[in-house]
Amino acid sequence: MGTRILILGSGLGGTIVANGLARRMPAELRAGDVTITVLGATPKHMYQPGLLYVPFGRAREQELFREERTILDRRINFQVDPAAQIDVDNNRVTGKSGKVYEYDYLVIATGSRLAPESIPGLKEGAHQFYDLEGARKLRDALQAFNGGKIVVNVNAPHKCPVAPVEMTLMLDEHLRSRGLTDKFEITYTYPIGRLHSLEPVAQWAVPEFDRRRIKTQTFFNTASVDPEQKTITSEEGDTLPYDLLITIPPHRGAQVIEDSGLGKMGWVPTNPKTLKREGSDNVFVIGDTTSIPISKAGSTAHFEADTVIENITLLVQEGRWSRDYDGKVFCFIETGMNSGTYVWFNYHTPPKPTPPTQMVHWFKLAYNRMYWLSACGLL
Amino acid sequence: MSNRQTIDARNTFCPGPMMELIAALKQSEIGDEVEVLSSDKGSANDIPAWTKKVGHQVVSAEEHADHWAIVVKKMK
């Protein structure tokens, strides 16, 4: 029997790993020395960064989705059978269907999920745009909005660290372009003492927010929301009134991680360099679900996937290790409807600021289109 | 029994030591302790001030050659 590689999750990380492994091991796949199986929760793959444009009516919903089967290399066995139990001691995973999948190497890429219910009143009182249903509802709410107080509320931990800043700036521009200047007031809240965890982004955001008269409230960790009174209160003791509340809810990892006892809140303890699950030698973890203290972002999942592809390939082919992950993260940032910037860093290099330009905005739009190529393993 | 977990957030730039602490406190029980290692001076200043403000307890805050080690106990 050949080497069985099992990948959990058919989101960004899982798809890149599966395609990358298939492309590097054509001979082994042909000979049956290697098999690659992906377990997904849905037949469709969603381009999550596109959700940012949905509330403003700037994305067609159809553009956000592709059939996962058409993105995956045809030599990969793709099953829509979400993992229900992961048994790392016995190298096997049980799917929701009851089917058992045994593996020699496991890659966990089950991402993160929204947990608004962990804060009283948040689910009932707030809009969000981190899934399609939420983004649609926010689109309707924005259409009906004719003025008043908006609170953009950020909670930790959350994926795509820059989306809340992007949302705030795009929202301001959107409402102004609808002729509502002077009729609305945006307050942006953030858990720590600056506007963004990335220092250059935080510094850059201050004059941008001032210029647009966007108010800010730092050290704001949401304790509760009162949907009747329309107020949001922080652990620090501040209360803000709102007419429209947009939240980035706190996240957790996938339920199956907690159910399998692999990590509190669904975050899997992971070695930051080898990307192996702590305590396992044949279980790799990538993307949002790792416990590594770096950004939960598509680019993180992508760079981690590249490392895992090289390591599993070399382990299968030559029995040796290729290279460690260097902590690289890269983010494009939309700074309005027509300008953008970017930032990158790794375990050794701190992020440096770069002034926003229209050029970078076009790069990001181009990147939005190129996403499918990178998921296919072609970029 | 109270637990202590350590987050090594040295040389991590995003989300950074304080966001990691906040997330870790969310997943802890009352009485648990979280130790954060931080090489960022800003968070070494902010963490104790914030901890007191929200009503948790700073168990210890030590300065080492290239980082700070701060232990926070979840109180509520």
Ligand SMILES: Cc1cc2nc3c(=O)[nH]c(=O)nc-3n(C[C@H](O)[C@H](O)[C@H](O)COP(=O)(O)OP(=O)(O)OC[C@H]3O[C@@H](n4cnc5c(N)ncnc54)[C@H](O)[C@@H]3O)c2cc1C
């Ligand atoms: C609005 C928004 C904007 C964003 N913008 C950016 C951006 O500009 N740049 C950037 O880098 N990142 C961005 N991101 C973040 C990025 O999308 C994620 O960080 C990235 O998708 C993480 O990849 P992943 O593979 O870990 O998880 P995902 O891509 O979320 O995939 C996880 C998959 O696992 C599946 N799954 C869950 N449980 C199970 C199970 N039990 N069995 C099998 N499968 C399971 C899920 O259905 C999902 O398909 C954005 C996210 C949002 C929401």
